[in-house]
Each structure stands twice: as structure tokens, then as C-alpha cells.
Amino acid sequence: MCWWCSEVTRPGPIRVGIVIAALYVMVAAATVQLSGRHVRPLYDGAGPATPYRWVAPPPEFAVTNAPPKAIEALVSVGEAGSTVTAAGTSDMQALVNLPPGAIPTRAGEDTAAIRITAVDPARLEALPDGRAANGNAYRIQVEYDRSRHPVDVLATEGSIVLTIPHPEQAGMVTSVDGRTWTTLDAASVGAPTLIGAAFTGSGYYLATTDPSHLASPADAGTGGGSGNGTGVVVVAVGTVVLVVALWVLPVALRRRNRNTGL
Amino acid sequence: MAVAAIAVTAVGCTLLVLRPALPALPGDPTPVLLALFGLLFVAGVSWPLAHEEPARRSNWIGVVALGVVAFAVARLVGGGHPPQPAVARLIALNLVAAVAEEAFFRRLVYGALAPFGVALAVGGSAAVFAVVHLTTYGAWVLPVDLAAGLLFAWQRRATGSWTASAVTHGAANVLVVL
Numbered sequence: 001m002c003w004w005c006s007e008v009t010r011p012g013p014i015r016v017g018i019v020i021a022a023l024y025v026m027v028a029a030a031t032v033q034l035s036g037r038h039v040r041p042l043y044d045g046a047g048p049a050t051p052y053r054w055v056a057p058p059p060e061f062a063v064t065n066a067p068p069k070a071i072e073a074l075v076s077v078g079e080a081g082s083t084v085t086a087a088g089t090s091d092m093q094a095l096v097n098l099p100p101g102a103i104p105t106r107a108g109e110d111t112a113a114i115r116i117t118a119v120d121p122a123r124l125e126a127l128p129d130g131r132a133a134n135g136n137a138y139r140i141q142v143e144y145d146r147s148r149h150p151v152d153v154l155a156t157e158g159s160i161v162l163t164i165p166h167p168e169q170a171g172m173v174t175s176v177d178g179r180t181w182t183t184l185d186a187a188s189v190g191a192p193t194l195i196g197a198a199f200t201g202s203g204y205y206l207a208t209t210d211p212s213h214l215a216s217p218a219d220a221g222t223g224g225g226s227g228n229g230t231g232v233v234v235v236a237v238g239t240v241v242l243v244v245a246l247w248v249l250p251v252a253l254r255r256r257n258r259n260t261g262l
Numbered sequence: 263m264a265v266a267a268i269a270v271t272a273v274g275c276t277l278l279v280l281r282p283a284l285p286a287l288p289g290d291p292t293p294v295l296l297a298l299f300g301l302l303f304v305a306g307v308s309w310p311l312a313h314e315e316p317a318r319r320s321n322w323i324g325v326v327a328l329g330v331v332a333f334a335v336a337r338l339v340g341g342g343h344p345p346q347p348a349v350a351r352l353i354a355l356n357l358v359a360a361v362a363e364e365a366f367f368r369r370l371v372y373g374a375l376a377p378f379g380v381a382l383a384v385g386g387s388a389a390v391f392a393v394v395h396l397t398t399y400g401a402w403v404l405p406v407d408l409a410a411g412l413l414f415a416w417q418r419r420a421t422g423s424w425t426a427s428a429v430t431h432g433a434a435n436v437l438v439v440l
Contacts (some may be wrong), residue, residue: 021329232280
């Protein structure tokens with residue numbers, strides 16, 4: 001009657017499944033609480049992102065760099081405001097999420113446009129607190145499509161996610177005009193190379209880092225993956241050891257039991 | 263045969279562990295990723311298992327539904343916004359990854375460990391599945407992926423087939439970007 005030890009009798013497999021499913025949900029909830037991050041249902045998928053696309057690449061990436069993508073997305077605006085929207089560049093370096101009603105209704109308008117354009121941060125004002133740009137700045141314009149009237153402040157704030165080339169001590173700032181910066185309450189979202197913050201309206205959004213981290217060219221430009229060289233080797237060796245142990249240990253235990261007459 | 267299973271599993275896992283190095287390659291890493299998942303899929307579905315369990319179709323839908331509901335609830339509990347936009351390319355790659363990994367972990371690894379006992383097959387396949395994702399996502403995701411791996415392994419056990427966990431895994435990977 002033991003589900004775990006019998007190959008033949010498996011009473012109530014659905015009941016066992018419910019317990020395991022509940023355990024999984026509890027682990028996910030506990031991870032949210034303990035890590036202070038939003039937790040994805042599963043950390044899996046296609047793997048690391050493509051190399052970071054710079055507007056003005058560091059010299060070591062100048063040869064292979066591809067320019068970042070821009071996007072213009074149209075959003076329906078009805079009597080209750082805009083519909084729920086996720087507008088992201090096709091290179092996945094900038095994503096804006098808007099909840100329903102974020103763009104308020106306006107007479108004569110039934111559509112709004114969200115434009116996301118990468119900008120060289122060196123063309124903008126210096127950052128506060130000695131911070132350094134962590135990738136491109138992104139100019140995000142939200143405006144009604146017909147009148148081109150800008151939506152400077154959303155009725156309900158959304159969120160913005162930026163891919164960053166330097167995961168360490170990342171933050172985010174915003175500026176209406178690229179001159180005066182405001183530090184946002186930003187956090188890593190889902191992966192070390194993604195940082196998210198509240199999106200309150202049109203303006204410039206720029207991920208930041210401590211300047212000392214810009215000195216490690218091994219990190220820059222990858223845009224994906226959390227493993228440094230040593231970490232990857234350690235995990236690779238550990239995985240192989242685990243795989244071998246999974247086969248070797250039970251065989252060794254069986255031999256020992258046989259020898260001891262158990 | 264056991265040595266061959268160990269070798270194939272170790273090579274497949276090592277390739278998955280090395281994924282963070284892919285962006286360092288010149289050009290778009292997508293073809294390399296597809297080749298990697300293709301290898302895992304072929305190895306997973308073609309590996310000769312000593313004794314295949316008979317598939318139990320009767321509870322297949324219920325098992326899949328339970329898994330999908332669990333991942334949907336976790337998506338709601340986890341909150342936040344999708345880390346990447348739900349573009350067709352990303353969804354397709356995530357689905358390919360899900361099917362290939364399930365063929366590899368729930369058919370090959372689980373099936374090769376099953377002669378040593380169900381507990382080892384369930385726990386071992388889940389542990390290896392969780393560990394290979396550490397380099398891509400960080401150590402803090404280990405509990406979530408380990409618990410998810412246990413859920414997939416239970417689906418494999420309950421249905422006698424890796425297809426239930428493949429469908430659930432695909433749904434979970436789509437939920438990530440919604």
C-alpha cells in the first residue's frame with residue numbers, strides 16, 4: 001500500500017498528487033515571502049537571453065553589437081480607460097505593463113500609443129548618488145493616437161521591466177525630461193538580469209549600478225544568465241556527481257544489504 | 263546499460279548547466295538552443311528502458327489538470343509582471359524546452375532510475391531537474407524548481423507516461439510570460 005515503495009500498488013495517486021501540488025504551491029508562496037521577490041511558477045524555459053543590444057556599446061562589444069529595437073504599440077481606450085496591455089520591444093530589453101484603466105478616457109480618442117525607444121544614457125544628465133548607467137536608457141512615450149496629446153501621468157500605475165547587462169547592485173531611475181532623475185523602488189524580477197519598477201507615465205527610464213561593477217567586462221553584454229565562470233563549473237561538476245551518485249548509491253546499498261544478509 | 267544512462271544523463275545535464283555561456287557565442291543563440299533541446303528530446307524518447315510502465319490513460323486528464331491548476335495558483339501567488347513580453351518566439355522556445363526536458367528527465371532519467379525504486383526515480387529526477395537550472399536562474403530558485411520537479415515526477419508515476427508532465431510543463435512555461 002506504499003506509493004513510494006511499491007511498483008504495483010498505488011492507492012489514491014490523485015490524493016498523493018494533491019499533496020505534492022499543495023506542497024509546491026506552499027514552496028512558491030514561502031519563496032515569495034522569504035526572498036521578497038515575485039516568484040515565477042517555474043524557473044525554466046528557453047534559457048538565457050540574447051546578447052544585450054547597446055545604443056552606444058562598450059569598446060569590447062562594438063564589433064558584435066546589434067542596435068536595440070524600438071516599438072510602437074496601440075492600446076484601445078474605452079469608457080473605462082485603456083485595456084490591459086503589455087508592450088515590449090522585440091529584443092525583450094524593455095517591457096511596459098499597464099493594468100486596465102491606466103490611460104484615462106479622453107473625448108474623441110479611442111486609441112493610445114506607447115512608444116519605447118532606446119537612448120544613449122550619455123546624452124542625458126548625470127545620474128544621482130554616483131550611480132552609473134546599466135545599459136541603455138529607455139524613452140517611453142504614452143500619448144493619445146489622434147491628438148498626440150501626451151499622457152504624462154497614468155490614472156493607475158503600471159510596471160516596467162528592463163534587461164540589464166550588470167546584475168550587481170542594480171537600481172532604476174526615471175526622469176520626465178532626462179535632466180532631473182528620481183530613484184525608483186526597483187527589484188530584480190524573475191532573473192538577475194531583469195529589473196522591474198513602477199511605471200507612472202511618460203519619461204526616461206534607466207537601470208543603474210554601482211560604477212565599480214562596470215569594470216568587469218565578462219559580465220557586460222551578456223544580458224542573460226546568472227552564472228559566472230567558476231559558479232558554472234562548480235554546478236556542472238556537482239550535477240555530474242549527483243547523477244553518478246543516483247545510480248551508484250542504490251547499487252552499493254543493495255550490495256551491502258546482500259552481504260549483511262538484510 | 264547503467265553506465266551508458268549515467269553518461270547520457272551527465273552529458274545532457276552538463277549542457278543544460280552551460281546555457282548561461284550561450285550568449286557569449288557570436289550571433290543569435292537560438293539555433294544552438296534548439297539543437298540542445300533537440301538532442302535532449304531525441305535522447306529522452308529513444309532511450310531503451312529496461313521495463314516500460316504501461317500507460318494509464320484513465321487518469322491522464324485529471325493528472326494534467328491538477329498540475330496546471332497548481333502552476334496557475336503559483337502564478338497568482340507569485341504575482342508581479344511577466345519578465346519578458348509574450349512574443350511568439352519566446353512561447354515557442356519555452357514549449358520546445360518543456361517537451362524536450364520532460365522527455366529527458368521524466369522518461370530517460372526517471373525510467374533509468376525506476377528499477378532502483380519509485381522514491382529514487384521521483385526524487386532523483388526532480389533533484390537533477392532543479393540543479394541544472396541553478397546557473398541560469400540562481401540558487402534561490404532551487405526550492406521552487408525542486409517542488410515543481412516532484413510534481414512532474416508524480417505525474418509521470420501516476421500516468422505511466424512522460425506526456426502528462428510535458429503538457430503541464432509547457433503550460434507552466436507559458437504561464438511565466440502571461
